Amino acid sequence: MSDIEDSDVDEYDELSELRQKQQQFQKAPDSQTSVDEAFDLDDLLPTIGEFGKYQKLLVFGICLPACIPCGFCAFNQLFMADTPDDYWCRVPELLDLPLEQRKTLAIPKELENDELVYSKCLTYGVNWTQLLDSGEVDDLTMMEPNSSWPLVKCSQGWEYNTSIVWSSIVIDFDLVCDQDIYPTIGLAALNTGGPVGVYLFGLLNDRAGRRLSYFTCLATLLAGSLMTSLSKDFWTWAGSRVIVGLTIPAVYQIPFIISLELVGENYRSFVTVMTCTFYTSGIMLLSVVTYLERDWVRLSYITSLPFYAYFLYMFVMPESPRWLLMRGRLEEALKILERMATVNGRQFPEAVHLKLEAQIRRDKLKKQKKKVANVGLxxxxxxxxxxxxxxxxxxxxxxxxxxxxxxxxxxxxxxxxxxxxxxxxxxxxxxxxxxxxxxxxxxxxxxxxxxxxxxxxxxxxxxxxxxxxxxxxxxxxxxxxxxxxxxxxxxxxxxxxxxxxxxxxxxxxxxxxxxxxxxxxxxxxxxxxxxxxxxxxxxxxxxxxxxxxxxxxxxxxxxxxxxxxxxxxxxxxxxxxxxxxxxxxxKKPDVMSQPPSYENLDVLAGSSNTASEVELELRDSRRVRDPAPRIDERTPLDTSSGSGVRPVHRPSMKRLVxxxxxxxxxxxxxxxxxxxxxx
Missing domain, CATH: 1.20.1250.20 (MFS general substrate transporter like domains)
Structure with a gap:
């Protein structure tokens, strides 16, 4: 015992503990407490690796790259809808004239920021075809605009200054003046799809599994992006953005959820922060892509076509073992967990096999779900x-x-x-x-x-x-x-x-x-x-x-x-x-928590803490030392009854967190x- 206490690197021999508990489990077949308790994957992860090589490959190879298409497709729309700084009414009859001359002749000036500029939405209401055919004007270059001419809204489209922005849906679909709110409607359409998509893909995620849900979501995203590239009018384009919006943020949350389910609790903060970092890095990369590619159609292709390669994840992305266990698919779950243990260089404990097999046999005999408290909004x-x-x-x-x-x-x-x-x-x-x-x-x-x-x-x-x-x-x-x-x-x-x-x-x-x-x-x-x-x-x-x-x-x-x-x-x-x-x-705690890979938390319900339970709770060997004062983690419910009265612990409050x-x-x-x- 002294050798264990003095060592900083030796860990508790969990396999010995598991074998002892396995023997205890076999000696107490009549105890139903452990049998009725559902298997918790979080208890197993410290044994087969909380953030080993398997999880690192999953996080850095699948989860984090999955953040990039979400950022690309959520913000590329801002640059597809670029509006040129300057535009004016198009007058087909005057297109043969030099630019400045036809603007002077056909476009009135108006005051903007204390400066006279050409109007962007009005033109003179002159029938130039009739005027030219009548012969009243021999040379348009010598003609001056008349202040008595009526002003009308542009009816034959616009011309644009394309020195900076030379391709966008605004230019192709004439989304200016009375229709300048249309790009905003398209952005709202993108965000409208989000809540609907989370609900639909959430159902698919729970019923068909993570893998099918992810690849269906990815296919939907790429189909919507392809439809965006091929759109020939605004409403088709806006409809395609709704389809893309259905997948945001589900397209990266699904692999993110798989990663969270397979890493230990102490590493979920790291995974989440890294996910946010990669998501932001994807947006930074998008700014470079949009700077290099100004054509909105090609931009749509560039920000979507590379992600067809993500379908290769079919060959490496695992199904969630937690979901498989919930569905009673024991063999598939065990296969993934055993592969994880092997890749992480750990040995898969036999006690887990016994518990899972007993649970599946019990479920087949009962053929009924556990009663769960019905709670709602x-x-x-x-x-x-x-x-x-x-x-x-x-x-x-x-x-x-x-x-x-x-x-x-x-x-x-x-x-x-x-x-x-x-x-x-x-x-x-x-x-x-x-x-x-x-x-x-x-x-x-x-x-x-x-x-x-x-x-x-x-x-x-x-x-x-x-x-x-x-x-x-x-x-x-x-x-x-x-x-x-x-x-x-x-x-x-x-x-x-x-x-x-x-x-x-x-x-x-x-x-x-x-x-x-x-x-x-x-x-x-x-x-x-x-x-x-x-x-x-x-x-x-x-x-x-x-x-x-x-x-x-x-x-x-x-x-x-x-x-x-x-x-x-x-x-x-x-x-x-x-x-x-x-x-x-x-308030800072009196004593800082020890940093073991997994916290061995007390079991609140005394009746469930029997010798027959196969608990996979690992203990840091250094805790054998003299007990230190504990952090007061009581909720107001525990302290409200005052001193001298033992607080009531419910069976539902099984573990301290x-x-x-x-x-x-x-x-x-x-x-x-x-x-x-x-x-």
Missing amino acids: MDLCRTPNMRLKTILITLSWFANETVYLGLSYYGPSLGTNQYVSFFLSAVVELPSYLCCWYFMDTWGRRWPLSLSMILGGVACVITVMLPDDAVDETLVLYLISKALLSASFLIIYPFAGELYPTQVRGIGIGASSYIGGLGLIVIPFVTYLGKENLKLPLVIMGFVSMLGGMTGLRLPETLHHRLPQTIEEGEEFGKNWQFKDCCSCA RQMSIMDTQRTHDGTMQLTHWI
Whole structure:
């Protein structure tokens, strides 16, 4: 024992423990506690490898590259709908004249920013064909426009200054003047498909498996992109964007979910941050591609055709073992798990085989599902504290997601070069992710979330104080706001997951994310206001961000607290909130947690902690030392009864959960991860 304690690298001999527990399991065949308990894959991962070679190949070879098509297809539309700086009414009868002469003759001038410029949407209502045929004018080059001529709207199309933007749907489909809102409608159409796609592919994900769902989603994305490239009118193009929108963000969330399900809990933060980093890197790459390719049709091909190679993942992408176990497909699940153990250089424990085989035999005999508490959306609003927290979480989510995407859309409109501005708007996200990852584990979740949203909103609002010619200063403030909103965007998801009780976590996150997704349909129309006033959208988004940040201050801190398991615990968690709580960050624990690969957590329900259970909970051998004082992780429900009264622990509160920035996706009651409308 002393050798084990003195060694820093030797690990607990889990195989010996498993064999002992296997013998105990065989000696207690009458005990039904372990038999009735569902197998938890998270218990097995420390034995066969939490983040070994298999998971690294999966994450870096499949999950992270899957982020690139999502970013490409979500933002390439901004550059397909470029509007030239200058355009004017087309007059076919005057096309033989030099450009300046026909503009002088056919286009009236109007005052714009204290300067006379040619009108973009009006022309003189003169019948040039009749005028030329009548012989009244011998030489048009000597003719001067008459101020008494009537003014009419352009009816025969437009001519465009193509020195900078020479190909876009705006030019091909004449989306200017009365139709200049059409590109905004197309952007809203893209975002309309997102919630629908998450629901549809979520159903397919749960019923047909991750692999089929992913490749169906990828095929839908590529079909919509191909339809985009072949569109000959606006409404066909807009319809194709709805099809593309169906796959965003599902096209990268499905492999992301597979990766999260196969890595240990302590590595899910890393996987999530790396996913955000690759997603941002894809947007940075898109800015380079759009700079090099200005033809919108070819741009559509370039940002979609390379991803046909992703169908090669059919030969290497595994099905989710968690989903296979849920479906009772034991042999397939075991094959994947054994391959994972082999690649990671680990030995697959026999005790797992016994438990899974016993579980499958039991399921075949019973042929009925376990009874699960029937909870729904109304349970989030049934009690006052849970109702208030649900409203506040949803408001913060709505503000955060809406403003973040709005700033992403608005980047090309600022600065002197839209490609550089778009590139910088993506670059500033990378340091914000790293800083956010650190601060949310030291300061907690609430203050970093609220401060980043409030300060980001302030940076947007104060742009109104700058003069119109302060282009660079406006861009700098925009980039500061974008960096802060990116940090808060990374916090809101895990923070909401920690606030919602386990019993309704999936429902709560799903509801908040869907309502937040509605803002994505509205935000393109906010950025459209920038055509008249460049700073107006920034001011609007700034106030929305500040409002969302202030609502977050009312939420309770979750760092170093045990997460609520039931709705009753969720109601008690943060119930005694006081105004002074806004002024404090998360309290540091008295003793820092040990950094083993897997935390051996106490079993709350005493009746279930029998010698016959085959538990795959690994213990760090260094814990044999003298016990250290424990961190107080009690929820208000545990302490509300006062001292001297033993708190009641329910069977549903089986395990304590100590979070370390674990950024999960929503789950069902059996632990299966689901899609969420979260870009």
